[in-house]
Amino acid sequence: MGKNPTITVDADYVIAPITPLTYGGFTEHMGRCIYGGIYDPGNSLSDANGFRTDVIEALKELKTPVVRYPGGNFVATYHWLDGVGPKEHRPKRPELAWQGVESNQFGTDEFMQWCELVGAEPYLCLNFGTGTLDEALGWLEYCNSSADTYYANLRRKNGRENPYNVKYWALGNEVWGPWQVLQSTPSAYSHQAYQWAKALKLQDPSIKLILCGKDGLSSWDHQVLKECVKVDAHGLNGDLTRSLIDMHSIHLYTASQDYVANIVAPRAAERAIQITSGLIDLARIENGVSPSVPKQKICFDEWNVWDPVRAPGELGAEEKYTLSDALAVAVWLNVFIRQAAHIGMATIAQSVNVISPLMTSPTGIHKQMTWWPLKLFSEHMRGDSLAVHVCAPAYEGSTTPAWIRAATDTPWLDVSAARDDDGFTNLAVVNVSPDEDFQTVMNVREGYMRSFTLTAEGMGSVAKEDGIDPIKHDTWYAKGQIEYLFPRHSLTILKF
Ligand code: AHR
Numbered sequence: 020m021g022k023n024p025t026i027t028v029d030a031d032y033v034i035a036p037i038t039p040l041t042y043g044g045f046t047e048h049m050g051r052c053i054y055g056g057i058y059d060p061g062n063s064l065s066d067a068n069g070f071r072t073d074v075i076e077a078l079k080e081l082k083t084p085v086v087r088y089p090g091g092n093f094v095a096t097y098h099w100l101d102g103v104g105p106k107e108h109r110p111k112r113p114e115l116a117w118q119g120v121e122s123n124q125f126g127t128d129e130f131m132q133w134c135e136l137v138g139a140e141p142y143l144c145l146n147f148g149t150g151t152l153d154e155a156l157g158w159l160e161y162c163n164s165s166a167d168t169y170y171a172n173l174r175r176k177n178g179r180e181n182p183y184n185v186k187y188w189a190l191g192n193e194v195w196g197p198w199q200v201l202q203s204t205p206s207a208y209s210h211q212a213y214q215w216a217k218a219l220k221l222q223d224p225s226i227k228l229i230l231c232g233k234d235g236l237s238s239w240d241h242q243v244l245k246e247c248v249k250v251d252a253h254g255l256n257g258d259l260t261r262s263l264i265d266m267h268s269i270h271l272y273t274a275s276q277d278y279v280a281n282i283v284a285p286r287a288a289e290r291a292i293q294i295t296s297g298l299i300d301l302a303r304i305e306n307g308v309s310p311s312v313p314k315q316k317i318c319f320d321e322w323n324v325w326d327p328v329r330a331p332g333e334l335g336a337e338e339k340y341t342l343s344d345a346l347a348v349a350v351w352l353n354v355f356i357r358q359a360a361h362i363g364m365a366t367i368a369q370s371v372n373v374i375s376p377l378m379t380s381p382t383g384i385h386k387q388m389t390w391w392p393l394k395l396f397s398e399h400m401r402g403d404s405l406a407v408h409v410c411a412p413a414y415e416g417s418t419t420p421a422w423i424r425a426a427t428d429t430p431w432l433d434v435s436a437a438r439d440d441d442g443f444t445n446l447a448v449v450n451v452s453p454d455e456d457f458q459t460v461m462n463v464r465e466g467y468m469r470s471f472t473l474t475a476e477g478m479g480s481v482a483k484e485d486g487i488d489p490i491k492h493d494t495w496y497a498k499g500q501i502e503y504l505f506p507r508h509s510l511t512i513l514k515f
Contacts (some may be wrong), residue, residue, distance in 0.1 A: 034404040237424040473509060
């Protein structure tokens with residue numbers, strides 16, 4: 020395959036700080052995510068509230084900073100009032116997105132308590148299907164108000180004195196999709212989103228609002244950004260330096276039957292992020308938004324490897340992940356690190372049982388292959404994103420779908436770099452090749468180097484049920500120019 024690849028990290032060139040919110044999660048009322056996943060009353064693995072403690076421990080291990088809730092598509096017919104108060108009085112409702120019945124035994128207060136146990140911030144998505152602005156304002160008041168008003172008092176009556184102070188609120192989910200109970204158009208959605216944003220921020224100016232985008236590459240994204248990214252004509256509480264919209268949400272799932280194409284597919288997200296960032300710039304220029312107004316970032320609030328056709332489970336959502344998928348997740352995370360300048364938040368879809376690295380059964384929890392790259396990145400790839408130059412032969416095979424190939428070049432080594440708060444440089448390297456180890460030459464500072472390597476026998480390997488950590492560790496003394504061999508189909512974190 021030609022000459023050896025080289026990796027050069029420019030430690031003086033900081034791209035941007037990596038937001039800790041890059042490592043967020045998502046729990047939707049879908050399949051076994053909530054019921055039988057995070058909430059399983061009566062199970063010996065659950066606490067007195069019915070929360071599965073093994074799930075909480077696993078998410079704490081990942082240092083999950085934020086969790087999106089309650090959907091996803093589910094939210095389009097969700098009425099939050101159904102899910103608060105005494106459980107025996109909560110109504111059962113037909114659930115239209117996933118065609119089930121919602122018992123409402125898990126609702127807002129349960130989610131907030133659960134987030135506190137995980138140590139994560141809640142991120143709530145508003146119902147832009149059958150919901151009303153009144154309901155949304157009521158939910159905001161219930162969660163965030165300390166006043167002597169109806170919904171704040173309802174929260175107190177339900178046992179919670181202090182407000183939850185929910186900072187992140189999404190203005191709907193995938194409202195552009197034909198599968199939605201109520202599908203919208205860019206102009207109808209923009210009008211609604213902007214009016215709701217104004218009312219929500221009048222009630223609580225401290226919140227951050229997230230606009231509903233598509234995949235970042237669409238005319239939907241272009242139009243809604245153009246309509247909504249502007250400075251409010253009235254000036255929010257007289258403040259003309261703020262915009263009502265703080266982030267723009269985009270979603271993308273990747274997958275391919277071909278193991279290698281599957282791993283490189285997430286590089287399409289890199290292009291989506293760059294284009295979205297350009298569309299945000301364009302909207303700001305066209306609407307005369309002053310550069311002193313902080314630029315809206317991207318909230319990548321659904322991302323993962325998902326093929327609903329191949330995945331088992333009633334909803335095609337209980338993915339059984341292979342090493343190829345784990346390496347794809349590592350490429351996804353490399354993209355977020357490289358594009359740190361544009362990422363305000365990223366939440367993997369989803370956190371438990373549904374398209375998830377964590378699978379529960381009544382008797383335990385299984386950490387799938389894709390759990391391990393999340394853990395490695397969350398532990399090591401923090402701080403500042405650093406510029407890194409990779410010179411490696413390119414993968415020339417087929418990729419499906421074709422737009423992935425059009426999106427980007429695909430070197431055999433996919434790399435990102437970060438300098439953490441302790442001054443360590445951390446390099447994340449995915450060797451995409453199914454059959455070739457790559458010897459590289461790098462310059463490093465004098466000192467101890469550590470490596471963490473995730474690999475397995477073949478690309479189709481799945482994680483063993485024994486829960487034993489499959490990551491190999493090594494430590495050695497190094498100085499100046501070193502040679503390092505990245506094994507075929509592996510993820511390596513080098514720390515120096
Ligand atoms: O994450 C699963 C589903 O995928 C979500 O409910 C929806 O937003 C997306 O289409």
